Amino acid sequence: MVAAADPRQAVIWAALDEIPDPEIPAISVVELGVIGGFSFEPNGQGGERLTVDLLPTFVGCPAIDMMRHQVGERLRGLQLADEVDVRLSFVVPWTSDRISPEGREKLRASGFAPPAPILVGAPSVPDGELLTMASVVTCPYCGSRNTTLENPFGPTLCRAIYHCANCRQPFEQFKAV
């Protein structure tokens, strides 16, 4: 990891925070928690390589290649290192608990219920008996808790579909995983 004193660290986080999630553009890749970390190392040719770990939300997320490309392009544009390598990593599993408080609020404001916190076992596998998706989800439009799960699978791998009985509005939830 970059030492706290390295001024490049803040520049990189700020640049990454400007990259939207390709599928839910209201939230940045930093707020989504998919940036596992980054480090500067000698590239073996007298220069420096910036390596970024990208944590897929779902293993099969089809947006991950676009994220990888956008993160690489944005960081190369900063010219902080001679090379930029963005690699997919499962060393730390992405969980929905990695979404920041700001990210959760932005999800809600754009009509997505944020995932319920995973109370058990994270980052190890939660107990299969304690499915967090079964908990009550608050409607992002009217704030009612009178909602029902319509489908645990939605238009993308990371989304579930709910219905609000109060404002009669279907809405999506970012899945707790």
Place this chain on the structure above:
Amino acid sequence: MSVADVPPTEASREALAQLLLGIADDEFVIGFWDSEWTGIAPMLEEDVATSSISQDEIGHARALYELLAELTGDDADAIAFGREPDAYRHAALMNHPRTDWAFTIARRYLYEIADAVRLEALARSSYAPLAQLAAKMRREERYHLMHLDTWLRRLAADDNGTERLAAALRGLWTDALAIFAPIADEALLVQRGELPEPMAALRARWLEQVTPVMAELGLPGPTPEDLSAGIDDGRTRRTDDFRWLHGEFTMVAASERGATW
């Protein structure tokens, strides 16, 4: 026992590659079979769910093919799309077409439990890249298992559903047991901790989980003949149904080998 205790050999690397290939092919082929329901599932919600589950499985296959490619120095796409049908190593359970909805649910239920048992073990693998990927996959698979458990019980709630599930299950037990077919040099993998337990132990745990559910729902469990049937060729036997599917999923890749976009 861990990797540090027993150094890798040519044989242990080959065994690890075979393990990864079998799991990747299982996920890849079941993902393609079930994706055929997109647009024609029994209800709109199920169109979405089956498509999403299939996309998860093909995504898992991709990640596993990439692990394998790193190990063997091959190309993941070439492994996925460049082999002849007889070189695929999925369990015989995945040789069958999607058939009717009850068949799809019966097959998938047997597979999801097996996959859960397998992933729980692999998350303890001494081969860190596999353990990490398995831990991540388990978080997604619990949604699949819950969904399939719901469907199995829903179909088993009336006579028509029960009959259709029973008809499917009777012919599937030996092919499902093939998921745990022993692999060459498996003892080496177990010794090195790459496979934390022998396939026979995983098979026993799978049976402990699926058999009571079948009894509870009045569905046929495995017969003594099913349990004693030879499964040494369980990952090499291929069918014309699979050859047809292979033609479908390699069609684009075969139209322009090595193309990129």
